Amino acid sequence: MCTNYAPVQRQLLRDVFGVEPPPAEWKPETWPDYAAPIVRANGDGRRDSVLATFGFVPRSRIPQGVRPFDTMNARSETVGEKRSFSGPWKKGQLCLVPATAVYEPNYEAGPKSTRYRIRLPDEPAFGIAGLWRDWPDGTYSFTMLTVNADKHPVMSRMHAPGKEKRSVVIVPRHQWGDWLDCREPEVARSFMTLYPSDQMAAEPAPIVRRPKEPPASVEGQLPL
Numbered sequence: 001m002c003t004n005y006a007p008v009q010r011q012l013l014r015d016v017f018g019v020e021p022p023p024a025e026w027k028p029e030t031w032p033d034y035a036a037p038i039v040r041a042n043g044d045g046r047r048d049s050v051l052a053t054f055g056f057v058p059r060s061r062i063p064q065g066v067r068p069f070d071t072m073n074a075r076s077e078t079v080g081e082k083r084s085f086s087g088p089w090k091k092g093q094l095c096l097v098p099a100t101a102v103y104e105p106n107y108e109a110g111p112k113s114t115r116y117r118i119r120l121p122d123e124p125a126f127g128i129a130g131l132w133r134d135w136p137d138g139t140y141s142f143t144m145l146t147v148n149a150d151k152h153p154v155m156s157r158m159h160a161p162g163k164e165k166r167s168v169v170i171v172p173r174h175q176w177g178d179w180l181d182c183r184e185p186e187v188a189r190s191f192m193t194l195y196p197s198d199q200m201a202a203e204p205a206p207i208v209r210r211p212k213e214p215p216a217s218v219e220g221q222l223p224l
Contacts, residue, residue, distance in 0.1 A: 001070075001072070001073050001146070001159070001166055002072065002073060002102050002103075002104065002128075002144055002146070002168045003031065003032055003070075003072050003073075004029060004030065004031055004102070004103040004210070005029070005030050005097075005099045005101065005102040005103060005128075006028065006029055006030070006099060006100045006101040006102075006103075007026060007027075007028075007029075007030050007036040007037060007097075007098060007099055007100075008037070008098040008099060008100055008125045009028070012098070012100070012124060012125045013037060013039075013049055013098060015124075016098070016124055016125045017039050017047065017049070017096070017098055017125070017127070017176075018047060019039055019047045019048055019049040020048075020049065021037065021049060022037055022049055022050055022051045024051050026051060029103075029208060030054050031054065031210045032054055032055050032059075032070070032072050033053060033054065033055055033058050033059055033060070034053070034054050035051045035052065035053055035054075036051065036052065036054055036097070037049045037050070037051055037052075037098060038050060038051075038052045038095040038096065038097055038098075038130060038132055038140070038142050039095060039096040039097075039098060039127070039180070040093075040094075040095045040096075040132060040180065041177075041180035041181055045181060047180065050140050051140070052132060052139075052140035052141050052142045053139070053140070053141040053142070054072055054141075054142065055070070055071050055072050055141060055143070056071035056072075056074065056084055056085060056131070056133060056141055056142065056143040057069070057071045057084055057141070058141055061135070061141075069084075071084050071085075071143055072143060072144065073143060073144050073145075073146045073166070073168070074089075074131060074143045074144070074145050074146065075145075075146055075166075076145050076146060076147050076169065076189065076192040077147075077148075079131070079145065080185055085131060085143065087133075088131050088132065088133045089131055089185055089188075090185055091183075092182060092183030092184065092185070092188070093131060093132050093133060094129070094130070094131060094132075094179060094180060094182055094188060095130040095131065095132045095142060095180070096127035096128065096129070096130060096171060096176060096179065096180065097127065097128040097129075097130040097142065097144055098125055098126075098127055098128075099125065099126055099127075099128055100119060100124070100125050100126075101117045101118060101119040101205075102117075102118050102119075102128075102168060103115055103116065103117055103118070103205060104116050104118060104155075104158035104159065105158060105159060105160070106157055106158055106202075106204075107159075107160055107161055108157060113160070114204050115204065115205045115206070115207050115208075116157075116158065116202050116203065116204060116205060117202070117203055117204075117205035118154065118155070118158075118200060118201070118202045119200070119201055119202075120170070120195075120199060120200060120201070121199075121200075121201045122199065123173070126170050126171075126173075127170070127171045127173070127176055127179075128144050128145075128168045128169065128170055128171070129144070129145040129168070129169035129170075129171050129179060129191060129192070130142045130143060130144050130145065131143050131145065144168045144169075145168070145169045145192065146166045146167060146168055146169065147166070147167055147169055147192050147193065147194060148164065148165070148166060148167075149165040149166055149167035149194060150164065150165045152165070152167060152194050152197055153197040154197045154200045154202050155167035155194070155197075157202065158202075167194055167195075169191065169192055169193070169194075169195075170195040171191060172195075175191065178191075179191055
């Protein structure tokens, strides 16, 4: 489960993803309920970028009295069945989550985890398969799609012992257009694969304490 990553900044959005950055600012690291850029394809097949909240149902949207639940990640095996995700998945509301690294806990050294940075050393940035939705007030939110990684040489090292290993889905750059243009759920499932481990790097990273309060919610984002 990925709940912390490094989003790309403005110049990489232009140079690598070919989109104009959203006007508002975002933090150098993204945590649940933080705003970060996503890349989508509009009705004309052109790409655009908007700021969206990390977590398909942000905490501020959960009704009073309902126990908080996490929606930062959507399991590819059940994304079409879960109430939180099924509607946008069936509508083909796919996106890329532009990142330079994802952060995961590694317990190889003992009972206490070490924060690890996972990146693609040969790429300036990469695109994680995501799903987006909009809200009546014109704001957006997103989730990252994940697959089982029990046998992946890199991602199987992450997370607590005894728990299922999961990995975000990294879409190869040459498939970005196909992913963003896809509107058929069964075709979208064909993208749900693990990235080659020999093209990934994982190393210890400095510990960063997540601030108790997330940045202000995304405002002023208009739907397509």
